[in-house]
Amino acid sequence: MMTTAKTVSTGQQLRELANARRGVLVPGAFNALSAKVIEDLGFEAIYITGAGVTNMHLGLPDMGFMGLAEIAEQTARIRDAVEVPLLVDADTGFGNAVNVRHTVRTLERAGADCIQLEDQVMPKRCGHFTGKAVISADxxxxxxxxxxxxRHSEDFLIMARTDARATDGFDAAIERAQMYAEAGADILFVEALESAHEVRCMPEFLQAPLLMNMVIGGKTPIATTDELRQQGYGLVLYANAALQSAVAGMQKALTVLRDEHHLKEDPDLVVPFKERQRLVGKDFIDQLEQRYKS
Incomplete structure (x- = not known):
């Protein structure tokens, strides 16, 4: 009798990645094409960044301008484009606990495998901005x-983020994170630690899988992924590395175009035409056209 191999859901994959405590690198995506680039390069999971969606689609800073509709739309598009697990930035949950219920159902239906909820006062701010405030731990x-x-599925994970390090100090942030784990959070995220010592010692205080956010130019000292793996972190987030590099690339190429009035197919400035078509699956669409041709 033939047996069918059990399919492991993307949510189960993500849980296993986090529980392995091996510092899995998770880049952030801000649209479907950036997600396809991340998957194409072999990364095991993708974070749909609220800051990136806000910056790239609204042209605004990460200060609470993104709504549930915007992040759900991008989640659905990205889910359709890639097959790896998706962690989705849901900011504060877009309201109170009842609003959070709606947010979870909306994003689970859109294809998220995990949502991140944070304890900031709404409207929130980027975790590495000044002027943050947090709601009560309760x-x-x-x-x-x-x-x-x-959540409909136990494979849908809840990641709880606290921004209390900036407002109440390291010890208070650890205390909150522990409370959030006891409330049922699957992954913990203490945002904007301010010293290498805090980064090193945090895993000693918390038992749940941890995510560490590496923000280029932010408040947390950059550690290597090997260091974070050795310290016991499950996931290492580079939420906006793709965004920052995309902006840098646009500025570089468009400066040449402005100053020299033309651009050649220079791989240091622009991705080749064929590579762009490969990433967006042009060959596959061509095959579909032939299959359904009357």
């Missing part, structure tokens, strides 16, 4: 419980 616990209750 209110955040209620949001996490609502998120856990709202």
């Amino acid at each position: 209110e955040m616990v209620g949001k996490i419980k609502a998120a856990v209750d709202a």
Whole structure:
């Protein structure tokens, strides 16, 4: 009798990645093409960045301008474009605990495997901006419980982020993270640690899988992924490395175009035409056209 191999869902894959504590690199995507580039380069998971969606689609800073509709739309598009697990930045959950319930259902339906909820006062700010404020720990616990209750699948993960390091200090942030784990969070994210010592010692205090956010130019000292793996972090996030490099590339190529009035097919400035078509699956679309040709 033939047996069928059990399919492992992307949510299960993500849980296994986080639990392995091997510092899995997770780049951030801001649209479907950036997600396809990330997957094409062999990364095992993708983070759909609220800051990136806000910057690239609204042209605004990460200060609470993105809504649920924008992030759900990008999640659905990215889910259709790639097959790896997706962690989705859901900011504060877009309201209170009841709103969080709606957010979870919307993003789970859109194809997320994990949502990130943070304990900032709404409207939130980028975790590496000044002027942040946090809600009470008890209110955040209620949001996490609502998120856990709202999910249809246990393979849909809840990542709880605290921004309390900036407002109340390191010890308070650790205390909150522990409360969030007890409330049912699957992954913990303490944002904007301010010293290499804090980064090194945090895994000693928390048992749940941890994500460390490496923000280029941010408040947290950049550590190598090998260092973070040795310290016990499950996931290492570079939420906006793709965005920052894309902006740098655009500025570089367009400066040449402005100053020299033309651009050649220089791989240091522009991706070749054929490579662009490969990334967006032109050959596959051509095959579909032939298959369904009357």
